[in-house]
Amino acid sequence: MRVLSGIQPTGNLHLGNYLGAIRNWVKMQDEGECYFFLADMHSISEHISAADRLIHVREMAAALVACGIDPDRSVLFNQARVPAHAEMQWLLNGVARMGWLNRMTQWKDKAGKNREGASVALFTYPVLQAADVLLYQATHVPVGEDQKQHLELTRDIAIKFNTDFGVELFTLPAPIIPKETARIMSLRDGAAKMSKSDPSDMSRINLTDDDDTIAQKVRKAKTDPEPLPGDASGLEGRAEAQNLVGIYAALTGTTADAVCAQFAGQGFGAFKPALAEILVEHLRPIRERYVALKDDHAALDAILVKGAEKASATAEPTLRGAYEAMGLMR
Ligand code: TYM
Numbered sequence: 001m002r003v004l005s006g007i008q009p010t011g012n013l014h015l016g017n018y019l020g021a022i023r024n025w026v027k028m029q030d031e032g033e034c035y036f037f038l039a040d041m042h043s044i045s046e047h048i049s050a051a052d053r054l055i056h057v058r059e060m061a062a063a064l065v066a067c068g069i070d071p072d073r074s075v076l077f078n079q080a081r082v083p084a085h086a087e088m089q090w091l092l093n094g095v096a097r098m099g100w101l102n103r104m105t106q107w108k109d110k111a112g113k114n115r116e117g118a119s120v121a122l123f124t125y126p127v128l129q130a131a132d133v134l135l136y137q138a139t140h141v142p143v144g145e146d147q148k149q150h151l152e153l154t155r156d157i158a159i160k161f162n163t164d165f166g167v168e169l170f171t172l173p174a175p176i177i178p179k180e181t182a183r184i185m186s187l188r189d190g191a192a193k194m195s196k197s198d199p200s201d202m203s204r205i206n207l208t209d210d211d212d213t214i215a216q217k218v219r220k221a222k223t224d225p226e227p228l229p230g231d232a233s234g235l236e237g238r239a240e241a242q243n244l245v246g247i248y249a250a251l252t253g254t255t256a257d258a259v260c261a262q263f264a265g266q267g268f269g270a271f272k273p274a275l276a277e278i279l280v281e282h283l284r285p286i287r288e289r290y291v292a293l294k295d296d297h298a299a300l301d302a303i304l305v306k307g308a309e310k311a312s313a314t315a316e317p318t319l320r321g322a323y324e325a326m327g328l329m330r
Contacts, residue, residue, distance in 0.1 A: 001032030004138035004173075006039040006079070006129075009060040010048065012206040015279075016184035016194035018067065019250050020144030024178055026068035028142055034074040035136050035311060036064065038304075041079040041086060042128060045121035046110075058300045063207055065303070066290035075314075077307030079132070084315040088131035089124070091322050095161045096127045100153055106146070130154040135315040137171040145182035146193060151175040165325040169318065181250045187221040190239025208287055211280045218244075218276040228263040228271060232256035241268075244275055251278050 005025055007017060025036055038060050043053060057078050069076055079085050101107060104126050111118035121128075129150050133141055134157070141151055151173060158170035186192040186203040194204045202217055209217070222240045229235060235242040235256065242256070248271075249259045263271050293300070323330045 001140055002035070002136060002138050002171075003028045003032045003140045003142065004035040004037075004133055004136050005142050006037045006042075006132055007060060007064070008043050009038040009040055009053070009056040009078075010043050010046075011056065011196040012208055013060065013063040013067070014194055014196060014207065015205040015247065016144065018207060019181035019184050019247065020178065021142055022064065022067050022069075023181075024142035024176060025064075025074075028140065028176070029068075029070060029073050032140065035138070035314070036069055036074055036076050037082075037132070037307075037311070038078040039129075039132070042121075042125055045119050045125050057304075058297060059294055061300050061304060062290055062294040062296075065293060066286050067207070071303040071307065075307045075310045076303055077311045078304050081304065081308035082311045082315060084135055084312060084319045085128065085131050088135050088315075088319055088322060089128040091326060091328075092127050092131055092134070092157055092161065093124065094326070095164060096124075096130070096153075096157050100156060101126060104153065105149055126150045126153050127157070130157045133173050134158055134170045135318050136311075137318060138173045139171060140176050141173045142176040144184075145177055148175055148177060161322075161325070167321070167325045169321045169325055178250075180246055180256070184247065185239060185243040187217055187240075187243075189222065190243055205279065205283070207283060208290060209283070210287070211284065214279050214283065215273075215276040218272050218279065221272070223268040223272075225267075227265050227267050229260055230264040231260050234260065244268075244271070248275050248278060251282050 005021060007021070013022070025034070028034060038057050040053060040057050061076065064076065065071060101123055106125070107123060110122055130153060133154050143151065155172050158172055162168055162170055184194045186194050186198060188200055188203045192198070198204060202220060205214055205217055221244060223244065224238055224241060226238070228241070232245070235245060245256050245259050249256045320330070
């Protein structure tokens, strides 16, 4: 079992990243050989200054270690230090189809009506993501629901490459998407996912938020006037309530049904302080580890350099195989 996943180093790690993906990364360290990376090469698809990018990469590395990614057991690196990603993307650009990329919802959402003004990197973003996964022969890719389409495309690209060149070079990866926390929603709008690009910081819980900020965000989270139902079926059509109950269940290791049974008949006035307390208790140790680590640039850089060396060595045979399959002398 080879596990691989990535995260864009743009801004803070939030509760959606944590419950949708990172918690699974941490667990999967006990189950397989793991590769986790900061997708700094993907981050150039939208403009960020060099100084901000450097800060974000180190901060995200510190956040992952604080969440429990162990750099002695997992290979942790930033994509830019492993040029095989960019090389493989270029090779896969020969196989990926414009029509496939045009159908990607992330492209449609992010480019919006301004397709002409979007970067080429934003359009070919999913091909770099396919390169990330296929280079390592990953079998399992733990992600949130929003990455499912990119992984389906990865499989399509792998199949077309293998078929077009008559090889069995690429392993077809399976997405690992948590059932209950596949899509954590914004605290302000139950129809939008929790996201780092939401302009309102009140919409998300950052893993760096202090206890008071967390409590305040939960207190102000949008809800409805109804009391909590006796079981999860009563949450249908109540997106905000469903989201908060789902977060509570995920953090306490129970089900939405069990949480509803516990709070049945009570309003959000009672539920929210309980949720805030659980969140604060859960996130405090992560935040403390993060604060202790984030300014230790030497230690963080050493982790990323060591990770990149290991990642490059693993990626090399597959990259060589792709050049050979395509008749490219290297
Ligand atoms: P990114 O940086 O947007 O998010 C990192 C991970 O967090 C998950 N996630 C969520 N899960 C549940 N609810 C949410 N509200 C939520 N928001 C984010 C994402 O699904 C993701 O798993 N394209 C990727 C990075 C990437 C990658 C890869 C992932 C690059 N190459 C190869 C896997 C394999 C991205 O932008 O994730």
